[in-house]
Amino acid sequence: MTAEIIDGKAIAATIREEIRQEVAAMQAAHGRVPGLATVLVGARKDSETYVRMKKKACAEVGIASFGHELPADISQDELLAVVEGLNADPAVHGILVQLPLPDHIDDEAVLAAISLEKDVDGFHPLNIGRLSMKRRDPLFVPCTPKGCIELLDRSGIEISGRNAVVLGRSNIVGLPVAMLLLHRNATLTVCHSRTADLPAMVRQADILIAAVGRAEMVKGDWIKPGAAVIDVGVNAIDDANDPRGYRLVGDVAFDEAREVAGAITPVPGGVGPMTIAMLLRNTTDAAVRAFGG
Numbered sequence: 532m533t534a535e536i537i538d539g540k541a542i543a544a545t546i547r548e549e550i551r552q553e554v555a556a557m558q559a560a561h562g563r564v565p566g567l568a569t570v571l572v573g574a575r576k577d578s579e580t581y582v583r584m585k586k587k588a589c590a591e592v593g594i595a596s597f598g599h600e601l602p603a604d605i606s607q608d609e610l611l612a613v614v615e616g617l618n619a620d621p622a623v624h625g626i627l628v629q630l631p632l633p634d635h636i637d638d639e640a641v642l643a644a645i646s647l648e649k650d651v652d653g654f655h656p657l658n659i660g661r662l663s664m665k666r667r668d669p670l671f672v673p674c675t676p677k678g679c680i681e682l683l684d685r686s687g688i689e690i691s692g693r694n695a696v697v698l699g700r701s702n703i704v705g706l707p708v709a710m711l712l713l714h715r716n717a718t719l720t721v722c723h724s725r726t727a728d729l730p731a732m733v734r735q736a737d738i739l740i741a742a743v744g745r746a747e748m749v750k751g752d753w754i755k756p757g758a759a760v761i762d763v764g765v766n767a768i769d770d771a772n773d774p775r776g777y778r779l780v781g782d783v784a785f786d787e788a789r790e791v792a793g794a795i796t797p798v799p800g801g802v803g804p805m806t807i808a809m810l811l812r813n814t815t816d817a818a819v820r821a822f823g824g
């Protein structure tokens with residue numbers, strides 16, 4: 532069997548078009564548009580690239596974006612003051628503090644300072660807490676996990692009653708995507724670096740979410756025939772043939788896995804574009820709430 536390729540780039544484009552129309556209608560009805568503030572501390576190349584992509588995506592759908600580029604040696608108090616200013620700014624409906632933050636900053640304190648109504652990343656401890664409870668909907672669900680579920684839903688892949696295996700337990704992907712799958716009535720297994728016989732666990736998966744950040748770790752013979760494979764990994768590996776000197780690969784050995792899986796996301800062009808589409812979704816939802824529906 533050769534897997535259906537889940538085209539995250541195309542699905543994300545469809546979602547961006549839906550949002551573009553909503554924003555245009557909002558503009559017509561209220562004369563106002565959603566606004567996203569991005570906060571970038573320091574000059575990590577990857578973070579700069581991600582923030583630039585997010586601002587460009589905002590512009591394409593008519594969301595206003597407000598970029599705050601701050602020095603790497605900013606103090607915790609100064610950064611908290613920036614967040615407080617954005618909390619109070621009525622043109623800003625969503626606040627995204629790009630992670631990782633420099634080591635001297637307590638990132639949990641910064642995320643906890645973001646107004647709940649503007650927490651479009653869904654990383655505020657209260658939103659995470661609500662995500663981890665039954666029937667306590669958080670105001671916002673983190674973008675990458677939400678994008679994974681959206682890919683399954685828009686590809687017609689049933690979640691309820693099926694075996695879902697999540698590889699990885701990070702705060703930003705593994706844990707929240709596990710909660711979402713459980714809420715959707717999957718039978719859930721979370722695997723990590725201490726899991727005994729990882730290939731055997733992964734072979735149980737009707738739905739596999741790979742989010743460990745290790746290039747091509749999941750081999751083709753780990754995949755249950757017909758499984759849906761969502762590859763969250765974004766790993767740069769050296770490639771002299773690429774003008775950038777590297778190329779991106781996922782956590783799954785794609786060429787092997789596609790011979791076994793029923794459906795699989797590519798890297799790039801799978802989960803990545805969905806993360807950004809979900810950020811636009813959350814920002815638009817925040818604005819709808821702020822404008823009173």
Ligand SMILES: Nc1nc(=O)c2c([nH]1)NC[C@@H]1CN(c3ccc(C(=O)N[C@@H](CCC(=O)O)C(=O)O)cc3)C=[N+]21
Nearest residue numbers: 581628629630631652674765799800801802803804806
């Ligand atoms: N507060 C915060 N929120 C985040 O959502 C957040 C963050 N910090 N820190 C870093 C991670 C990573 N992340 C990605 C977004 C888009 C792609 C993406 O679109 N990737 C393209 C490839 C891009 C390329 O070619 O370089 C793709 O997979 O097709 C990937 C990764 C968001 N993150």
